[in-house]
Amino acid sequence: MKKIALTVLISVISASAMAEGNFYVGADIAKSNYDAITNFKAKNxxxxxxxxxxxxxRTSEYFALGAEVEYLKQSGVEYSANMGSISAKSDINVSSVNFNLKPKLYLGNLYLATPVGxxxxxxxxxxxxxxxxxxxxxxxxxKPFSDGFGLTYGAEIGYDIMEQFTVKAGAKKVIAESTTFYAGVGYKF
Known part of the structure; x- marks a missing residue:
């Protein structure tokens, strides 16, 4: 058991020492799609x-692991319904602060990522x-809505145009009722 623990510890230390690291910043434009509610019309x-x-x-030629903090302001939605003598309207805006882990698989300059957090x-x-x-x-x-914690996950594809400049696009779920599609750029220091 001690030999296994020692082997794992040495592997982790070696991988950390060999990993090339970069700080980065990024910006995206985003469009959110909200789930339908029975008898209501949704307007993004x-x-x-x-x-x-x-x-x-960067842990190897093919793999990297990122950790990021993200502020996301989703596009809003307006729900409306008219059922005879009763009408209802709801105007909703959602934003979030996300803490993501982003494992990446590199295929040359192209990468596939699965952010989760x-x-x-x-x-x-x-x-x-x-x-x-x-x-x-x-x-x-x-005002029936309340703030709270949740899970975020998604998929991203990107391309490193230069060593420090990246273009990317993807989709993510932050709350269960919406999916946000995004495209953006990143810069590595």
């Missing part, structure tokens, strides 16, 4: 963006409902 609003900062350690998700929105009952209109407005 605008574009979102993301900025990242992190560290990538945790996110603190901030939701801003309200729901407005109006109902016409016996000639009277009753309106109610609520």
């Amino acid at each position: 609003k605008g574009m979102g963006f993301a900025v990242q900062g992190g560290y990538e350690a 945790g996110a603190y998700v901030m939701v801003d929105g309200k729901v407005d409902v109006s109902a016409k009952i016996m000639g009277q209109t009753i309106k109610v407005s609520q």
Whole structure:
């Protein structure tokens, strides 16, 4: 057992010593698609963006592991429904701070990555409902959303144009009800 532990320890130390590392920053434009809600129409609003900062350690010719912090502002969504004398409208905006691990498989200058991590998700929105009952209109407005922690995961493809400059595109889930597609650039120091 001690021999196995010693072998693993030496391997980890050797891999860390051999790994080439770079700090990096990145920026993306993003478009989010939100899941449908029964009887509601969804309308996406605008574009979102993301900025990242992190560290990538190249462990071999083919593999790298990155750790990053990311701020993601998703494009918003507006849900609306009209069911006879009752109408409802919801306006939702989502942003998150993500802590990702990003393993990468390099094939020359092309790479495939699977970012996975945790996110603190901030939701801003309200729901407005109006109902016409016996000639009277009753309106109610609520903010039923709450911030919280969640899981983020996705897939990314990128290309190192030069040693320090990268272009990338991918898709990620930050909250269960949306998928965000993005394209961006990165710069390694």
